[in-house]
Every structure is written in structure tokens, then in C-alpha cells.
Amino acid sequence: MSQNLQIQLTGSLNMKDDFKLSDEKLIALFQSGDINAYNELVERYKERLFNFVLRYFNNKEQAEDVVQDTLIKLYTHASYYKNVAKFSTWIFTIAKNNALTELRKNKRKRTESLWTEDGNPLDINSKEQSLDQKTHNEFAINQLNRFLDEIPENFRMAVVLRDFQELSYDEISKILEIPIGTIKSRINRGRIQLAEKMKHFKEQK
Amino acid sequence: MNYNKFEDQISDWIENSMDIKQRKEFEKFLSENPEYLSKVESIKDVMNMMKDAPSLKTSEDFTKRLNEKITSLKSEKKPMGILGFSKRNFAYLTLSVLGILLLSGYLLQPSFSSYSIVDEETIDNNIDKEEIDKESNEINDIDILNDVNGSFVTDKD
Numbered sequence: 001m002s003q004n005l006q007i008q009l010t011g012s013l014n015m016k017d018d019f020k021l022s023d024e025k026l027i028a029l030f031q032s033g034d035i036n037a038y039n040e041l042v043e044r045y046k047e048r049l050f051n052f053v054l055r056y057f058n059n060k061e062q063a064e065d066v067v068q069d070t071l072i073k074l075y076t077h078a079s080y081y082k083n084v085a086k087f088s089t090w091i092f093t094i095a096k097n098n099a100l101t102e103l104r105k106n107k108r109k110r111t112e113s114l115w116t117e118d119g120n121p122l123d124i125n126s127k128e129q130s131l132d133q134k135t136h137n138e139f140a141i142n143q144l145n146r147f148l149d150e151i152p153e154n155f156r157m158a159v160v161l162r163d164f165q166e167l168s169y170d171e172i173s174k175i176l177e178i179p180i181g182t183i184k185s186r187i188n189r190g191r192i193q194l195a196e197k198m199k200h201f202k203e204q205k
Numbered sequence: 206m207n208y209n210k211f212e213d214q215i216s217d218w219i220e221n222s223m224d225i226k227q228r229k230e231f232e233k234f235l236s237e238n239p240e241y242l243s244k245v246e247s248i249k250d251v252m253n254m255m256k257d258a259p260s261l262k263t264s265e266d267f268t269k270r271l272n273e274k275i276t277s278l279k280s281e282k283k284p285m286g287i288l289g290f291s292k293r294n295f296a297y298l299t300l301s302v303l304g305i306l307l308l309s310g311y312l313l314q315p316s317f318s319s320y321s322i323v324d325e326e327t328i329d330n331n332i333d334k335e336e337i338d339k340e341s342n343e344i345n346d347i348d349i350l351n352d353v354n355g356s357f358v359t360d361k362d
């Protein structure tokens with residue numbers, strides 16, 4: 001990695017949507033010393049990784065720290081990426097490993113849900129929305145997020161990667177290091193459990 | 206198809222990843238058991254909700270903090286290496302080389318070389334051989350004296 005990389009606090013490559021470079025092209029550019037490519041990858045992945053890691057901790061600060069460590073690893077170990085796997089698989093795998101290491105290190109139990117009993121998010125970024133603005137659909141999504149916290153972790157992580165992150169079964173299998181058949185089964189079971197919880201919730205209302 | 210198999214295949218059916226035979230079998234079971242249709246629909250709804258769910262945002266200063274961390278990482282002075290090795294590795298390397306040199310010097314000393322051991326053995330053998338030869342010669346001398354005089358004669362005689 002070039003020693004002359006300059007960190008630019010101001011954003012990423014200014015690319016139009018119709019001329020978006022692939023993640024693999026960006027990491028190749030960064031490997032050859034283009035810091036703008038790194039910034040673009042950070043912009044593309046910071047929230048995806050955050051929403052993924054958050055499911056391990058349910059603690060916003062801790063999740064952000066893990067995502068930052070992941071993105072620093074991307075900065076310091078970019079040369080380790082070989083263009084044989086998709087970039088997303090590689091970066092999600094690093095994030096997962098960081099999250100598990102952090103969990104083992106702290107031996108912390110997951111904290112309380114990010115969603116209240118009423119299904120309102122505890123997330124500070126959502127405070128901007130008033131209750132009046134909330135639609136019924138939003139409420140249901142928040143409730144779903146809360147139920148997601150209640151299903152077993154091995155189901156939850158597979159469902160999150162599939163239905164929130166929209167990764168392929170093959171990618172999920174590589175990230176979680178579990179055979180595809182098992183991944184499919186866990187996702188199916190996870191969805192069934194969520195659907196049952198949502199059904200009971202709707203019936204109670 | 207039984208209920209367990211049906212349940213195992215719900216996601217495959219929704220995601221359209223079944224072959225035609227499996228799909229027909231699944232749909233036949235569903236038409237024969239319409240009570241399970243709601244289960245499939247509820248899973249579809251959940252999947253759609255997750256797909257459309259807005260993602261949670263990172264803190265506003267997330268990127269700024271990240272860049273600060275990277276800047277401090279870059280400004281941290283790396284420990285000076287020696288000949289491209291870290292200090293610790295260089296110490297191990299030096300100790301290893303010294304060890305090899307000392308061992309080689311010790312083994313290559315003449316008194317400890319394998320050649321010198323053989324040589325000493327050879328010398329010992331030669332001394333033994335000389336003593337045996339000497340004794341043989343003395344016996345031969347006695348035999349000669351016996352032959353000449355026809356009787357046993359010793360040196361003293």
C-alpha cells in the first residue's frame with residue numbers, strides 16, 4: 001500500500017448512478033493508492049455493516065466501534081483482498097469476525113432490544129420523526145425488528161443477511177462459514193418464526 | 206408431501222428456486238390444504254417488510270471519527286526495524302546465526318572431529334599390531350633356537 005495515501009475528510013468519488021464502479025473495481029483502485037475509492041467503499045458499506053453488526057450487539061456504540069474497526073482493517077489490509085470472492089463477502093466476513101471477537105472479549109450479553117415494547121425504535125436517529133408521521137407500516141417494521149431480536153442468533157444472522165442485506169445464499173454461506181443447505185434451512189425457519197410472531201401480534205391488536 | 210416437507214420448502218417456493226416437479230408437488234399440497242395458504246402469505250409479508258425496511262443510520266460523525274482514527278494510525282511511529290526485520294526477529298536471527306557458528310566451530314575442532322577419532326583408533330590399532338608382531342618375532346626366535354639345538358633352549362641359556 002502506498003505510503004503517500006492522503007486521507008480526505010471530504011467524501012467519496014463523485015460518481016453518477018449510471019456510472020457506478022463496482023466494489024471490486026473500487027478496491028482495486030484503492031489497492032493502487034486511490035484514497036477516494038476507499039472513501040466510496042466506506043460510504044457504500046458503513047450502514048450496511050452497521051445494520052448487520054447491530055444484530056449481534058443491539059448496542060449502537062458497540063456496533064459502530066466494530067464497524068469502524070472493520071473499515072480500518074479495510075484500510076490497513078486492503079492488499080489481503082484477492083479478486084476471487086465478491087468484495088461484499090470479504091467485508092461482511094471481516095465484520096462478522098470482528099463482532100464475534102468483540103463479543104468473546106467482552107463476554108457481554110446482548111443488551112435490551114433497540115425497539116420498545118410498543119415497537120418504537122430506541123435509535124436516536126429515528127427521533128426526528130414524530131409519532132404523527134409514523135405510518136402503520138413503519139410501526140409494523142419496528143415491531144418486526146423487535147421480534148427479530150427474539151429469534152435464535154443463528155437464524156437471525158442468516159435472515160438479516162438474506163432479507164435485509166439481500167445477499168445470495170452462496171455469499172451468506174461463505175460469510176457465516178456454514179453449508180448452503182443449513183443456511184437455507186435457517187433462513188426458512190427464521191422467517192417462519194418471525195411470521196408466527198407477527199401473526200400473534202396482529203391478532204392481539 | 207407432508208406438512209414438515211411443505212414447511213421446509215416455503216422459502217424455496219416464494220423465491221422461485223424449485224424445479225418444476227417440486228413446484229407442482231408443493232402447489233398441489235397447497236391446493237389440497239388451503240388452510241396453509243395464510244402461512245405462506247404471512248411469510249411473504251414478513252419478507253417484503255424486511256426488504257422495504259429502512260436501515261438504521263450511523264452517527265453523523267461516524268466518518269469523521271473513522272478518518273481521525275486512520276490519521277492517528279498513520280501518524281503512529283512504526284518501530285524502527287533492522288535490515289527489514291523487527292527488533293525481536295532480528296535478535297532471534299542473530300542468536301540463531303551465533304548458535305550455528307559456535308556449534309560449527311566446536312564440531313570442526315581437530316580433537317573433536319570424526320576424522321581425528323578414526324585416526325586415534327588407527328594409531329591404537331597400529332600400536333597393538335606392533336606389540337603382536339614383536340611377540341611373534343620372539344616366538345619365532347625361540348623356535349629357531351629349538352631347531353638348532355634339538356632341545357628347548359631359552360634366551361637365558
